[in-house]
Amino acid sequence: MxxxxxxxxxxxxxxxxxxxxxxxxxxxxxxxxxxxxxxxRAAAVSSAQGDPRNVTQHVADFYGAYVDSVWATDDPSAAASAKALRAFYLSAGAQKKVAAYEKKEHADGILFAQNVPVKWKVTSAGSGAGHATSRVTLTWSDGPHAQVSTIDVRSDLKTLKITDLRPVG
Missing domain, CATH: 1.20.5 (Single alpha-helices involved in coiled-coils or other helix-helix interfaces)
Structure with a gap:
């Protein structure tokens, strides 16, 4: 060889x-x-913009930041961030309603669930009498048969504070 x-x-x-x-x-x-x-996914989003005067954008900003906070379970500041977001974006009455829901249901009163969605989307669902309603769509998994839930979020047009959250049947 x-x-x-x-x-x-x-x-x-x-x-x-x-x-x-x-x-x-x-x-x-x-x-x-x-x-x-x-x-x-991070690379797919090349730009974003917003308008702090737009009530639907305000709700979208809240849900985006809130989902980020509750998703980051390994970050010690995440819980404080989620609490601060609630204090800033929700009216006092909405905060009380969310706390009562959480005490009764043992689930997150913003997401109406015990887990965290992988995607969210916010669209305008109308306005009148000084309030606007935004429809929040939460997607709970990836793939063609992903579970989706919706929440109607009512906001005061003057303060932009969220005044009510209700899961849609």
Missing amino acids: RQMSVRSRKTLLTAVALTAGLSLAAVTPALAGSAASHTT
Whole structure:
């Protein structure tokens, strides 16, 4: 059997290492699962804008920040952040109603659930008599058969404070 030269062995080892590295790079996102999808989703949103005078935008800002806070279970400041968001965005009456719901149902009174949605969307559902209603759609999983729930959020048009939250049947 013929001996392979040192140079040929180095070339072969380099080729094997390069092939392994490229294979790993191609497979890693699939193996990473949800971690890779968070990065993909973050990269998909290239811009965002808002208007602090718009009541629907105000509700969307609240739900976006609130979901982020309750999602971040490993962040020690998350609970304080969620509490501060409630104090800022909800009227005193709405805060009391949410607290009563939570005490009775042992579930989050903003999301009307014990877990955290993976997506949210807010649309205007009309206004009148000094109030506006926003429809919040919460999506609880990914995929074609994801569970969805909706909440009607009533806000005062003058203060933009959320005055009532009701799950939609």
